[in-house]
Amino acid sequence: xxxxxxxxxxxxxxxxxxxxxxxxxxxxxxxxxxxxxxxxxxxxxxxxxxxxxxxxxxxxxxxxxxxxxxxxxxxxxxxxxxxxxxxxxxxxxxxxxxxxxxxxxxxxxxxxxxxxxxxxxxxxxxxxxxxxxxxxxxxxxxxxxxxxxxxxxxxxxxxxxxxxxxxxxxxxxxxxxxxxxxxxxxxxxxxxxxxxxxxxxxxxxxxxxxxxxxxxxxxxxxxxxxxxxxxxxxxxxxxxxxxxxx
Amino acid sequence: xxxxxxxxxxxxxxxxxxxxxxxxxxxxxxxxxxxxxxxxxxxxxxxxxxxxxxxxxxxxxxxxxxxxxxxxxxxxxxxxxxxxxxxxxxxxxxxxxxxxxxx
Numbered sequence: 001x002x003x004x005x006x007x008x009x010x011x012x013x014x015x016x017x018x019x020x021x022x023x024x025x026x027x028x029x030x031x032x033x034x035x036x037x038x039x040x041x042x043x044x045x046x047x048x049x050x051x052x053x054x055x056x057x058x059x060x061x062x063x064x065x066x067x068x069x070x071x072x073x074x075x076x077x078x079x080x081x082x083x084x085x086x087x088x089x090x091x092x093x094x095x096x097x098x099x100x101x102x103x104x105x106x107x108x109x110x111x112x113x114x115x116x117x118x119x120x121x122x123x124x125x126x127x128x129x130x131x132x133x134x135x136x137x138x139x140x141x142x143x144x145x146x147x148x149x150x151x152x153x154x155x156x157x158x159x160x161x162x163x164x165x166x167x168x169x170x171x172x173x174x175x176x177x178x179x180x181x182x183x184x185x186x187x188x189x190x191x192x193x194x195x196x197x198x199x200x201x202x203x204x205x206x207x208x209x210x211x212x213x214x215x216x217x218x219x220x221x222x223x224x225x226x227x228x229x230x231x232x233x234x235x236x237x238x239x240x241x242x243x244x245x246x
Numbered sequence: 247x248x249x250x251x252x253x254x255x256x257x258x259x260x261x262x263x264x265x266x267x268x269x270x271x272x273x274x275x276x277x278x279x280x281x282x283x284x285x286x287x288x289x290x291x292x293x294x295x296x297x298x299x300x301x302x303x304x305x306x307x308x309x310x311x312x313x314x315x316x317x318x319x320x321x322x323x324x325x326x327x328x329x330x331x332x333x334x335x336x337x338x339x340x341x342x343x344x345x346x347x348x349x
Contacts (some may be wrong), residue, residue: 178305203301
């Protein structure tokens with residue numbers, strides 16, 4: 001029996017470095033967390049319940065949506081559907097890291113994924129496009145974002161009044177601006193720009209005509225299809241070689 | 247099926263949410279472990295990765311207010327000009343705050 005080898009070694013000092021690198025953005029996550037804590041208590045969740053949700057779910061948009069459905073009773077299937085739909089982008093995000101994650105031992109691999117969220121994934125995916133392998137940001141960056149989410153939720157449930165209107169300061173746009181900056185910092189070939197155009201149109205169409213919260217997955221898959229059929233030059237060569245071997 | 251929001255009920259609801267979210271975090275990687283990574287698949291997932299970002303941001307601009315549009319366009323222009331994320335994000339947030347203060 002062959003022994004599987006997992007060449008990717010997580011570097012502790014790089015994990016620390018990435019923790020501090022995402023510290024500035026995590027300050028904004030504290031503000032989001034506070035907004036969630038406030039919303040949750042207003043919907044009747046107890047402070048400890050809101051904290052427990054932030055600790056174990058750690059997915060802001062879906063937590064906001066869930067508290068919107070809160071009452072004296074909560075319908076289970078709609079809750080599952082909404083949480084799954086909003087978080088289904090994780091499926092694609094995780095898949096896109098697979099070329100790196102396959103080189104990590106399974107236990108560590110799924111351990112890292114506990115911390116997978118938009119901001120740390122965006123950094124890792126963007127660096128991978130430029131040829132750097134960085135899974136440390138998933139762990140280090142994920143840890144600081146998770147702590148920020150907890151601190152924020154705690155502030156929100158106990159001192160909700162502190163940040164009455166984060167929107168007026170533009171704080172609701174932090175994640176959008178961050179993700180856009182990550183996208184524009186990446187490689188931009190004609191192929192990528194066409195994929196983005198298709199992704200934009202597909203996501204808008206899905207947002208307009210498909211069930212709510214499906215637009216991210218629809219747009220991303222549409223953009224991915226462009227990549228499937230239109231290869232970069234070196235990749236096209238590799239495909240041709242594979243064809244010869246087969 | 248509904249669950250009452252008693253203490254036990256809330257714990258169950260949170261557990262359900264955590265489990266569903268965990269499935270999304272693990273599922274993509276788990277599914278990929280059955281796929282052979284050919285150059286074509288690699289090209290698919292790389293293009294898909296940056297398309298995720300576009301598919302989050304574009305509908306955000308279209309469904310948002312003037313502040314959201316200002317934030318995203320100022321971030322885009324600053325990022326393309328300076329190629330540094332932090333100033334671009336800061337400028338975008340400031341733009342949203344300013345537009346919402348003025349209008």
